[in-house]
Amino acid sequence: MKSLVSFSMAGLAMAAFLGHALAQEDLVAKRQAMMKDNGAQAGVVVKMIKGEAPFDAAAAKAAMEKIAANAAEIPADFAPGSEGGKALPAVWENFAGFEADAMALKTAAEAAAAAADQGVEALGPAFGAVGQACGTCHQTFRQPS
Numbered sequence: 613m614k615s616l617v618s619f620s621m622a623g624l625a626m627a628a629f630l631g632h633a634l635a636q637e638d639l640v641a642k643r644q645a646m647m648k649d650n651g652a653q654a655g656v657v658v659k660m661i662k663g664e665a666p667f668d669a670a671a672a673k674a675a676m677e678k679i680a681a682n683a684a685e686i687p688a689d690f691a692p693g694s695e696g697g698k699a700l701p702a703v704w705e706n707f708a709g710f711e712a713d714a715m716a717l718k719t720a721a722e723a724a725a726a727a728a729d730q731g732v733e734a735l736g737p738a739f740g741a742v743g744q745a746c747g748t749c750h751q752t753f754r755q756p757s
């Protein structure tokens with residue numbers, strides 16, 4: 613009976629461990645999908661700025677609003693304990709700095725969403741700041757690919 617009890621305890625511990633490992637993997641997959649979406653949304657606006665797609669204020673605004681929403685989600689998607697993927701250990705060593713970079717992206721994307729209402733000439737430089745916010749964080753917190 614005693615061995616049965618300790619066996620099931622070990623089983624519980626194992627289930628908890630696996631659950632934890634799975635949750636971490638889920639978070640890495642979730643944030644990589646969120647980052648891919650950032651790339652897709654940025655691509656929508658890049659095409660308009662380059663003149664490869666007609667300027668569409670509503671679509672540009674929606675893309676920048678989506679990036680702002682993604683940016684707000686960044687800290688939770690990199691919760692402590694979710695080390696992995698292409699994120700550098702620096703993320704968790706300097707989480708306050710990482711969060712500040714995420715908030716800088718949110719601010720820049722909100723400004724670009726507002727600029728979209730003023731036309732493509734206003735959107736260009738505002739979107740430049742968004743791209744810079746992506747690059748700043750990647751430089752410090754992401755493995756070079």
Ligand code: HEC
Pocket residue numbers: 640643644645647648650651654679686696697698699700703710711713714717742743745746747749750753754755
């Ligand atoms: C606050 C920091 C931060 C900001 C801001 C940020 N990123 Fe990232 N990004 C990362 C980190 C860290 C990773 C690696 C995540 C991983 O692999 O777990 C990443 C990964 C990516 C990836 C690769 C995803 C994959 O499939 O592996 C793309 C694409 C990307 N980011 C695009 C962007 C774009 C576009 C922006 C701006 C609109 C942006 N990111 C803003 C930190 C950031």
